[in-house]
Amino acid sequence: MDEVCEVGVRKVRRAKSSAWVPLLSYVQHHRINFYPFHADDNSVASIFAFFYGFVSFLKSIRPKAVKSRSVAMSGLEKLGNARSPLCPKQIPILQDYNITDTVLGLGINGKVVECYDKQTGMKYALKVLRDSSKARREVELHWRASNCRHIVNIIDVYENMYGGYKCLLVVMECMEGGELFQRIQDRAEGAFTER
DSSP states (O other): OEEEEEETTEEEEEEOOTTHHHHHHHHHHTTOOOOOOOTTOOOHHHHHHHHHHHHHHHHHHOHHHHHHHHHHHGGGGGTOOOOOOOOOBOSOGGGTEEEEEEEEEEOSSEEEEEEEETTTOOEEEEEEEEOOHHHHHHHHHHHHHTTSTTSOOEEEEEEEEETTEEEEEEEEEOOOSOOHHHHHHHTSSSOOOOO
16 A cells, blocks of 8 residues: 655655654654645745754654754864954055965965065965955855864965966965875875774
8 A cells, every 4th residue: 555745845655664654653643743835835934844844853753863963063162263254455465474486285276385474484375366256255265264273274365466467365374294185195005084
């Protein structure tokens, strides 16, 4: 005997099997209400209500898994706080930094060179990106996330002419140890663990 289950926007016929019996009896026993939306109803409220009911149902079935995931997500204070929106400096970068010809790395979006802060003498990495909407989005997202201890910190961002092009110049902390791709290649036979 077949049964009809309401799934998202369309009805799906499934053969009744022993795997469905516990789920169906649980839904009937606890009188869980799903609010399925229909193909002709495009309202955001209906879609939201459906997914809200579905998530509530999942939480009631697997409270331990959901609880452990929410505890893990509440540890965001370890990651740092998001920064305010980015405002690139308009002054020439050469007022604040000495740029060398030493190339630290080459990427798909630009090159990374060595630079030094004129006041402190600290060594930094300078990423040079041609100005575009894609480059601005990349820098904005990196800027906002760079307070996290697992992400390279951005020190300054400049909007200057560089090599005859309008560029975004991103001053970042200099990470020693070479390029990640090279490290992965060097350990070809021994895979990295998730830690």
